[in-house]
Amino acid sequence: MTRSRSKRMRPAELCAELHPDDGPESHQPTRGSARRGDAFDRKTLQLCKQVERAVAFALSGRCDDPLLAELQIVSVHPSASSATLVVCVRVCGEPPSGTKAKIEARLATARGVIRSVVAAEITRRRAPELRFLIVDHDFNSEEGRR
Numbered sequence: 001m002t003r004s005r006s007k008r009m010r011p012a013e014l015c016a017e018l019h020p021d022d023g024p025e026s027h028q029p030t031r032g033s034a035r036r037g038d039a040f041d042r043k044t045l046q047l048c049k050q051v052e053r054a055v056a057f058a059l060s061g062r063c064d065d066p067l068l069a070e071l072q073i074v075s076v077h078p079s080a081s082s083a084t085l086v087v088c089v090r091v092c093g094e095p096p097s098g099t100k101a102k103i104e105a106r107l108a109t110a111r112g113v114i115r116s117v118v119a120a121e122i123t124r125r126r127a128p129e130l131r132f133l134i135v136d137h138d139f140n141s142e143e144g145r146r
Helices: 001-008 042-062 098-119
Strands: 072-077 084-091 128-135
Touching: 042 072, 042 084, 072 128, 084 098, 098 128
Parallel strands: 084 128
Antiparallel strands: 072 084
C-alpha cells in the first residue's frame, strides 16, 4: 500500500469494528504531559545522557583526583525539574571504611570543575545544578529513578 493511499483510508476501513478505547495508548505520555509534570520528556532524558558522559569525562581526567577517578556513574536522572540533576555514583571495587565521607568532601571541592565541563559539553543557556548521591554496590539503577 502506498503512503498516499494509507492516508486516505478511513479508520473503519482499517479495522473490523471501532471501539471507544481505540486511539492513542492511555499509558503513554502525550506530547504536552511532560510540561505538566506527569513524566520526563525525551529532551530531559537526552540531557541526562549528555551529563552522564560529561561527568564521566570530568571524573576520569579533569579533576586530577585518584579517588574521584575510581568512581563509576550508575545513573543520572532529573530531580524536580531539569534544572537540577541527581548523579548516582559508586566506588569501583571494594571501598575501604570511611571512604564515603572523603568522596563527598572531594566531590564538593570538585563540583565547580565538573559543572564547567558539563556546561562545555551540553548546549544549554544554563548548566544544570548537580547533586551527587553515593550508592552501595547492590544498588539497582531503576530504584534510583523517581
